[in-house]
Amino acid sequence: MSEISVKDKDIAVPGEVLAVGMDSFPGIGTYREGENIIAALLGLVQLDGRTIKLIPLSGRYIPKKYDTIICTVIDVSFSGWRLETNSPYSAMLSMKEATSQFIARGADLTKFYNIGDHISCKIVNVTSQKLVDVTMKGMGLFKLKGGRIINVASNKVPRIVGKQGSMVSMIKDATKCSITVGQNGLVWINGTPEGELLAVNAIRKIEEESHLSGLTDRIKEFLEKNKSTIKN
Amino acid sequence: MTYKERLDKRKFDEPRKIEAKAGVIPNADGSAYFKIGNTAAYAAVYGPRNLHPKFLQDPSKGVLRCNYNMMPFSSSGERVRPGGSRRSKEISMVTQKSLLPVLDLAEYPNSVVDVFIELPQTEAGSRCAGICAASMALADAGLAMKDLVAAVSVGKVDDKLVVDLDYKEESYEDGPVADIPLAMMPNHDEITLLQMDGLISKDDLKNVLEMGKKVLKDIYEVQKKALKDKYRQK
Numbered sequence: 416m417s418e419i420s421v422k423d424k425d426i427a428v429p430g431e432v433l434a435v436g437m438d439s440f441p442g443i444g445t446y447r448e449g450e451n452i453i454a455a456l457l458g459l460v461q462l463d464g465r466t467i468k469l470i471p472l473s474g475r476y477i478p479k480k481y482d483t484i485i486c487t488v489i490d491v492s493f494s495g496w497r498l499e500t501n502s503p504y505s506a507m508l509s510m511k512e513a514t515s516q517f518i519a520r521g522a523d524l525t526k527f528y529n530i531g532d533h534i535s536c537k538i539v540n541v542t543s544q545k546l547v548d549v550t551m552k553g554m555g556l557f558k559l560k561g562g563r564i565i566n567v568a569s570n571k572v573p574r575i576v577g578k579q580g581s582m583v584s585m586i587k588d589a590t591k592c593s594i595t596v597g598q599n600g601l602v603w604i605n606g607t608p609e610g611e612l613l614a615v616n617a618i619r620k621i622e623e624e625s626h627l628s629g630l631t632d633r634i635k636e637f638l639e640k641n642k643s644t645i646k647n
Numbered sequence: 648m649t650y651k652e653r654l655d656k657r658k659f660d661e662p663r664k665i666e667a668k669a670g671v672i673p674n675a676d677g678s679a680y681f682k683i684g685n686t687a688a689y690a691a692v693y694g695p696r697n698l699h700p701k702f703l704q705d706p707s708k709g710v711l712r713c714n715y716n717m718m719p720f721s722s723s724g725e726r727v728r729p730g731g732s733r734r735s736k737e738i739s740m741v742t743q744k745s746l747l748p749v750l751d752l753a754e755y756p757n758s759v760v761d762v763f764i765e766l767p768q769t770e771a772g773s774r775c776a777g778i779c780a781a782s783m784a785l786a787d788a789g790l791a792m793k794d795l796v797a798a799v800s801v802g803k804v805d806d807k808l809v810v811d812l813d814y815k816e817e818s819y820e821d822g823p824v825a826d827i828p829l830a831m832m833p834n835h836d837e838i839t840l841l842q843m844d845g846l847i848s849k850d851d852l853k854n855v856l857e858m859g860k861k862v863l864k865d866i867y868e869v870q871k872k873a874l875k876d877k878y879r880q881k
Contacts, residue, residue, distance in 0.1 A: 426878050429792040429795050430792075453834070457874055472789065474676070474789025475789075503758035545757065626878070
């Protein structure tokens with residue numbers, strides 16, 4: 416029988432032995448060396464049956480296929496746009512993926528998206544060398560006009576979205592803002608100034624308290640309490 | 648045989664007082680503070696991020712770039728001239744080489760992880776303090792690492808084997824001195840940095856490395872606690 420020396424939701428440090436024995440399995444963020452399962456990350460332990468996983472607590476966003484992200488246009492070329500993705504790698508939006516409109520040969524692409532514009536897009540492919548291709552065909556993918564963009568830690572994004580988007584829709588309902596959460600840690604909020612402010616505060620609260628239990632209830636309470644600041 | 652007791656009354660295998668803290672620089676992706684005796688080091692990690700100039704990029708894995716810097720007012724004697732020197736360049740290089748074996752940068756091709764080590768106060772053992780701080784900062788930045796790196800200097804003063812030499816011991820004049828900075832992965836017993844200044848016999852070297860290993864395990868515990876405390880408090 417293997418011996419697991421950590422509890423669920425403990426914090427593990429690289430090099431720390433998490434379990435001894437061959438009937439536990441190393442999950443994400445861990446590795447096996449002989450009989451031992453060792454942490455390879457600073458992260459939160461999650462025991463999933465006989466598998467030991469580590470959830471990272473920090474780190475930059477790395478582009479992943481099918482992620483919806485919020486980008487800034489940084490360059491316009493002959494065939495498309497280069498985008499800044501809040502990660503070590505830039506992304507390419509080709510003309511074909513940008514719009515269903517007809518674009519004439521030699522047209523001025525800045526008419527569609529200019530340098531400095533923000534867009535929401537979806538990653539269609541990431542190569543081994545981290546060349547990223549994105550598309551704007553799909554629901555909720557468009558040029559972002561107005562509103563504000565805030566930066567949150569990318570590993571807190573699942574908490575901001577909540578289970579099946581429950582958290583973000585709760586904020587949307589309470590603040591009457593439209594909100595797009597990018598997996599890369601950029602969040603676009605558009606609504607009345609008061610609503611936007613409340614949404615920003617709520618998201619900051621989630622970011623700070625994400626690892627404590629009962630988060631949904633506390634955010635609900637926070638939104639109820641501050642609802643009166645919004646004019647309809 | 649005049650060195651019977653250490654100048655600051657420590658035991659021969661006792662390091663100076665150690666303090667560590669993680670997450671001290673909010674702007675950085677990861678950061679840490681490590682103090683041993685009167686030597687203090689801050690480390691800040693940025694990245695993985697885009698690497699320029701482009702010819703430095705490696706398409707097979709990420710690049711680790713370290714920068715060691717002593718602040719002008721940091722030493723106890725003369726003002727240290729600001730900016731890079733021959734010495735700081737070498738220490739940056741050995742720091743990078745001592746940290747690279749634990750890091751897995753294969754996930755981040757063509758990018759760079761920058762480590763900045765700043766020393767506001769030094770009194771011997773600064774590269775070791777820098778390495779300890781840097782390895783904590785790398786873990787704090789969420790990078791994949793197979794172990795932390797702990798470092799301490801060991802050596803021989805007169806005829807005594809000692810751990811963690813301070814400045815007075817390094818410059819001891821009544822006998823020969825050997826100063827050996829040592830960095831290790833504490834859980835793997837693998838040495839990642841071993842340099843030497845002075846002379847020591849083969850047997851003494853073996854013995855003093857064993858003394859160093861024991862202290863490094865303690866330093867690892869301090870690093871571990873500091874990293875855990877960052878999340879426990881909140």
